[in-house]
Amino acid sequence: MLRRLGLSLPLPWILGALILAITGCTQAPEKAEFQEALVYLEPGVSSAEVADLERKYQVDLVANSIWGDGRLWRVAYTGQPQFLGQLTADPEIAYAEPNYIYRASFVPNDPLYAQQWNLKTIGMERAWEKATGKGATVAVIDTGVARYLPDLAQSNFVRGYDFVDDDEDPTDQQGHGSHVAGTIAQTTNNSRGVAGVAYEAQIMPIRVLNRFGFGTVADISEGIRFASDRGANVINLSLGGGGDSQVLREAVDYATRKGVLVVCAAGNENQPRSSYPARYNGCLSVSATGPSGERAFYSNYGEAVDLSAPGGDKRTSESSGILQNTLGLGGIPVYASFQGTSMAAPHVAGVAALLYSQGIKDPSLIRRALLSTAQTAPDDWRNFYGAGKLRADQAVAVASNPVLYVRGGFSWIMPLSVLVLSGLCTWVILGFGDRQNQHFQNIEWAVFALAVVLTGPGLFPLEALGTMILPEGVLKFLAAPIPMWDRLLFGGYLNPFLHTVLFPGLLTAFLLSLRWGRFLALGACIGTGAFLLLQATVFFTPLMWIAQPEWARAFLLINALACLGLAYLAHRTPEA
Amino acid sequence: MRPVSWLGVLLVACAPTVPSAPVPTLIQEPHMITGTLQFVDIETGVWQLVTADQTYMLVFNQPPRDLKALIGKKVNVKGKVRSEVMGIGMAGMVLEVTSLSP
Numbered sequence: 001m002l003r004r005l006g007l008s009l010p011l012p013w014i015l016g017a018l019i020l021a022i023t024g025c026t027q028a029p030e031k032a033e034f035q036e037a038l039v040y041l042e043p044g045v046s047s048a049e050v051a052d053l054e055r056k057y058q059v060d061l062v063a064n065s066i067w068g069d070g071r072l073w074r075v076a077y078t079g080q081p082q083f084l085g086q087l088t089a090d091p092e093i094a095y096a097e098p099n100y101i102y103r104a105s106f107v108p109n110d111p112l113y114a115q116q117w118n119l120k121t122i123g124m125e126r127a128w129e130k131a132t133g134k135g136a137t138v139a140v141i142d143t144g145v146a147r148y149l150p151d152l153a154q155s156n157f158v159r160g161y162d163f164v165d166d167d168e169d170p171t172d173q174q175g176h177g178s179h180v181a182g183t184i185a186q187t188t189n190n191s192r193g194v195a196g197v198a199y200e201a202q203i204m205p206i207r208v209l210n211r212f213g214f215g216t217v218a219d220i221s222e223g224i225r226f227a228s229d230r231g232a233n234v235i236n237l238s239l240g241g242g243g244d245s246q247v248l249r250e251a252v253d254y255a256t257r258k259g260v261l262v263v264c265a266a267g268n269e270n271q272p273r274s275s276y277p278a279r280y281n282g283c284l285s286v287s288a289t290g291p292s293g294e295r296a297f298y299s300n301y302g303e304a305v306d307l308s309a310p311g312g313d314k315r316t317s318e319s320s321g322i323l324q325n326t327l328g329l330g331g332i333p334v335y336a337s338f339q340g341t342s343m344a345a346p347h348v349a350g351v352a353a354l355l356y357s358q359g360i361k362d363p364s365l366i367r368r369a370l371l372s373t374a375q376t377a378p379d380d381w382r383n384f385y386g387a388g389k390l391r392a393d394q395a396v397a398v399a400s401n402p403v404l405y406v407r408g409g410f411s412w413i414m415p416l417s418v419l420v421l422s423g424l425c426t427w428v429i430l431g432f433g434d435r436q437n438q439h440f441q442n443i444e445w446a447v448f449a450l451a452v453v454l455t456g457p458g459l460f461p462l463e464a465l466g467t468m469i470l471p472e473g474v475l476k477f478l479a480a481p482i483p484m485w486d487r488l489l490f491g492g493y494l495n496p497f498l499h500t501v502l503f504p505g506l507l508t509a510f511l512l513s514l515r516w517g518r519f520l521a522l523g524a525c526i527g528t529g530a531f532l533l534l535q536a537t538v539f540f541t542p543l544m545w546i547a548q549p550e551w552a553r554a555f556l557l558i559n560a561l562a563c564l565g566l567a568y569l570a571h572r573t574p575e576a
Numbered sequence: 577m578r579p580v581s582w583l584g585v586l587l588v589a590c591a592p593t594v595p596s597a598p599v600p601t602l603i604q605e606p607h608m609i610t611g612t613l614q615f616v617d618i619e620t621g622v623w624q625l626v627t628a629d630q631t632y633m634l635v636f637n638q639p640p641r642d643l644k645a646l647i648g649k650k651v652n653v654k655g656k657v658r659s660e661v662m663g664i665g666m667a668g669m670v671l672e673v674t675s676l677s678p
Binding site for chain 1: 631659661668
């Protein structure tokens, strides 16, 4: 039995690893281009002999510079290694090798750019080679934007509105909105200050928060509708509160219907749920990470978090915040380092603008590109990072390679533990639940193993891959075991139902009397049981409606034991 | 045991009989709340009132001058919870302060 189990269980993993290996090969890191070789001659080769070499190989030898010793020459070639072999074999040539052209990626000349760890973390230098946000409009719905700041001087603006004072002048009096706008479209490569993500995008400044940083739901909702009507492509909402509001939700839905992507900060309460409006389905909720890539101490996580981006974590040093040009005391321009999920959201809004400027205009496609290219955070069972960590370079590269790409990183500690535990449970339950007429066929083992895999560890290697040709989250769906589908379906409302004996119980109730169905049910019981057992203990996972961790653990444990008990009883029930 | 009787077993196991998270009551009238005053360096800086079961984010129409001296101390705040107000802090329930005393 064990031998058969050992044969059938790892099969999906081997397949998964194979897929990973194949796609990994096609996605090898982009090498520098070379169509040029370097030829180093033996000492004492005269210029006449160089001319002979040119005739012999039908090439043009070019000196690299006037400072050369006469031995180093460049030669254009088609890239065939055999040709270099021929050259090296020539008695007058010491060696020939490809002359790699090292392409320096775009590095802006802004002097404080070196301190913007956040932009390097999300791969902006490579992303800027492909897109800078031209043609996209990002509405910054915040405390306004101070256009007079020196490092916003050449940034592009469209007309906004001030809903606090009800006039046409949305100038910032607080500093927050200007900082957020700076992250999106700070004037870049102007030999001054800092850089911004989508520096050629247009900013639509909309002031809905007063000089203390507060505003009413009414103003915020009107701001969202205003931006949607006036041609914004992306809305950044670096604001929030605890209260659900129908007016605000309808405004977000309105924006979505109008084809606008709404990006929201997840909130700074260190709670396992996004604050409003980030919690609405129409909003892309962004949690914050520090320079180490770990979730920042203040950032909300868990419910409704879609994606993470740098938001700063200043516990180590002031420079670990997000640096942008903003207002200091008395409205004087300063470069200030802030931390907060407000700082994380504009990174995502900026990359969304880059995607829009590349021609991806449908907000659902932009959303899919952002989420499916984010770098997977392994073993993120508390959903600190949503789909993963924002990668601007991967997101803008998706237009050229939409079929299959490697995002890197997949969880393996938890799934492998589930696998080992379910193997153990299978041995204990099926081995001890002794039945006389026990005939497990190969195909039955395969069905059993499939059910164990789908409910226990999931096809987890798929987590490392992304695709744009399938609907959003299909690979994530397949990668996640069934009890974790609550993260992907119906806004989390299936939690905690999926973390119970309910699904394997229903399978057992309906399929036990069928020949193959019985193995499906047995597998589901054991897979779910092992999974819940680990969630209750080593890999504790909070549940949605059970706030106390002790209660949640007990709930998971009872259901895990119920699953395993059910497997035992089902196994002992004679075949119909 | 017949398969149908499993349903009974699993329904009992599924029924969540544990308490859910407490829902904070909204105080719409000015109310006196005692808690610890804190300043958190998040966003442009957030003033918080931390009580045993709730963290409030304070909104001042005119902040008192000696606020910094009260950081970490117990204070009495008269104020109104404003559920319709949102802000940049996103670090607690919005409490509009009418008066604050040590």
